[in-house]
Amino acid sequence: MKPLLELEKTLFNVEWKVIKIKRVLDTPITDGPHETPELLDEGIPFLSAESVKKGKLEFNLKRGYISQEDHEKYIKKCKPQRDDIFMIKSGATTGNVAMVETDEEFSIWSPLALIRADKEKILPKYLYYFIGSTAFKEQVEISWSFGTQQNIGMKVIENLFISVPPLSAQEKLVEYMEIKAVQIDKLIEMKEQEISLLEQQRQSIITEAVTKGLNPNVKMKDSGVEWIGEIPEQWEVVKLGWFISIFGSVEITDGQYKAPLFKVNDLNMDKNKLYLNESNEIADNNIKPISGNKILIPKRGAAIFTNKVRVVNVPCYIDSNLMAIVPKKEFRVEYLAYLLWARRLGDIADTSTIPQINNKQINPLKVPLPTIKEQIEIVSSIETHSNQILKLIQSIQLQIEKLKEYRQALIYEAVTGKIDVRDMELD
Template identity: 40%
Template sequence: MGKYQGYDKYKDSGVEWLGAIPNHWEVIPIKFSLSMPITDGPHETPDLLDDGIPFISAEAIKNDQINFDKKRGYISLEEHKRFSKKYKPKYGDVYMVKSGATTGNVARVQTHEEFNIWSPLAALRPNQEKTTTDFLFYVIKSKPFFYSVEQSWSFGTQQNIGMGIIANIRITFPPLEEQEKIARFLDYKTKQIDELIAKKETLIEKLDEKRTSLITHAVTKGLDVNVPMKDSGIEWLGDIPKHWEVKRLRYTGFCQNGISKGADYFGFGYPFVNYTDVYANPELPKIVNGLANSTDEDRINYSVQTGDIFFTRTSETIEEIGITSTCLQSIDNATFSGFLIRVRPFANLIFPGFSKYYFRCQLHRFFFVKEMNLVTRASLSQELLKKLPVLLPPLQEQQKIAEYLDYKTKQIEEQKTKIKQAIDLLKEYRTALITNAVTGKIDVRKIPIPKI
């Protein structure tokens, strides 16, 4: 690792993915460094309350920490006591996600407050006479350990690794004093790296804010700063160029809900635009992954053509309703989901490139949040959607706005790409540093470490 030196003498670890280790280190199954067998939370779904004992699961284990803001909810004191008979969280425990998309994520328990965990989390309690919480945490964060986890994944409905498998994964085991020094070194160095990453992530957030502001201004105020303005008559739109029109969406195009069928209708046949295609993309992908066994009549009634605007129609939250994607190129023989509403603009009224920015604009959230009725799920009706105000610059001006935004947003995306690449390199360096320290490829014993 560049400026860092290795140990004087090494030996074969006997484990292919660990390679050589310092002569005085051992390799042991992780279970022999723990004070109790690896366990997990209850395999039942508790009654979640608005108050009580925090109850966390896999989604709370992120960025090497337990984020209690991401808790599932609260459980009663009685359930907490019952669950705690199997496992009660303790300061210094280490959690590893053992099932789901985030399998392998790790965090340390750094609170004395009462809480409890669910079954996707494996709890490891280090034997403090043999190992430290911090060293164990970094071992589990290392590349060889994650490789071992990856090799042992089983796949059912989701990826999963058994606690017995975790217990028998072999880890490097230096003397206790050396473990403490390695952990202090890694705390210091990873803090520096994380601060650099945080600064770069802040830059990305600022670029996203700049992009949002740029789009909102262009699609509601135009590009000419000297153009005469008028009151739009809509509070959240404010003043707009005097020569622009405001029409309710019902007067700009036809609305159509998508196909709602049973499961046997999907998975084969012709292209099918689903909720995710729209939610994740301001511009509808030219090739979609979904398939539906649509009829000739379906493909006429629920077609996907250039200029069509698709709105997300139903979700758990208002924030995910009314998100749009514009079709810039017809998808032959395609149909679309019942979780979507298609708006097909009248001819020569809305330029598709303008639609891509206008209808995705965050300003419309004011309308949807104010007007939406939330029952058990948020749902956008055609009648409500038809009331959405639509700003209509002359068609030629729409095209100029679209070209301007394409150019400016491309510049912003290029800046973001460079920053993301720098973040990825920092993360790779962080992982490599952890791996090299806990496997003995570098000797940190004599490196001075300031107090942090």
């Protein structure tokens, strides 16, 4: 196995060992229940893969709460405790890890594997850093299997390899990694705050332009709509349903027409552009594709809250999770797209069950209606200012990726023995 060979040749000290991870564990790797419990409004927190974020367990991202009775049943198999490590073992984020840093009672679901260190052989924090390093993740990636999604079995995880120095060296390495990781994480956090401020600035520019226009000296009037506020005196406020056609999905079957099929994930093809001009999949259908310039938005699920609003200017089909909005001549499609983006889809969604948007939310929506000339000018101004901000955001995102790569490289070098920290002064 290549990762094992890589580990063996990087170790600087004969006291380091390359062994299977199961030899340094206090208990066999286990997971949560494979049944779906009843989720409650209060009770014992119930966590799954989405709670693993940036190496930590985020309790605010829990699935929900379960009863004390279910909790007592589940902890007979898997009872989390402080210093446990959770690794996601199925789904798109397979291999991501988090460490338990609380004594709070909670239960986990089956996508999480519980890994518990034998503290006489390995420090939990050292084990956490190693499992999160590329030295371990590469082994996970070549060992996982694919069904409906990527996954890795607990017995497979137990037989992956880890490099283990003496406990005294582990302590020094953990101290080194903690200092370096905190320094890098602070830099990343600062960069992320910069992005957040820039995104708020972009939101403000777009909202101001589509609801107030570009002339700061124009006479204003009350729109009568809370989210809009005042609008230029000559503008109208209209119900959106009067000026649009809404299209849902069609069943894709063999037929005479060929056109791109757009899915929710396609809205992420280029997150820094408003337009999508192609899709990876071409569909056949005996029904004509949706023609004209149109706006695609998510119509159900968590994607609604990502506020993805995209203009498509080619005939296309859409899947059941998307809605197509085709404006009439009174609205420029680009202006209406920015207007919907400014309104924020999550704020108008029906969240009584699964979040969803349909014509019941879209048609009654009251929106400002400038002249076509003003709409064109507004879109041009937005794109000029928005693109400047997006370029800054892209630059900062690249800096963040470089910092993350640097962090991973430091940890990899530490846990594989490329850095000798035994006599290093740490502060």
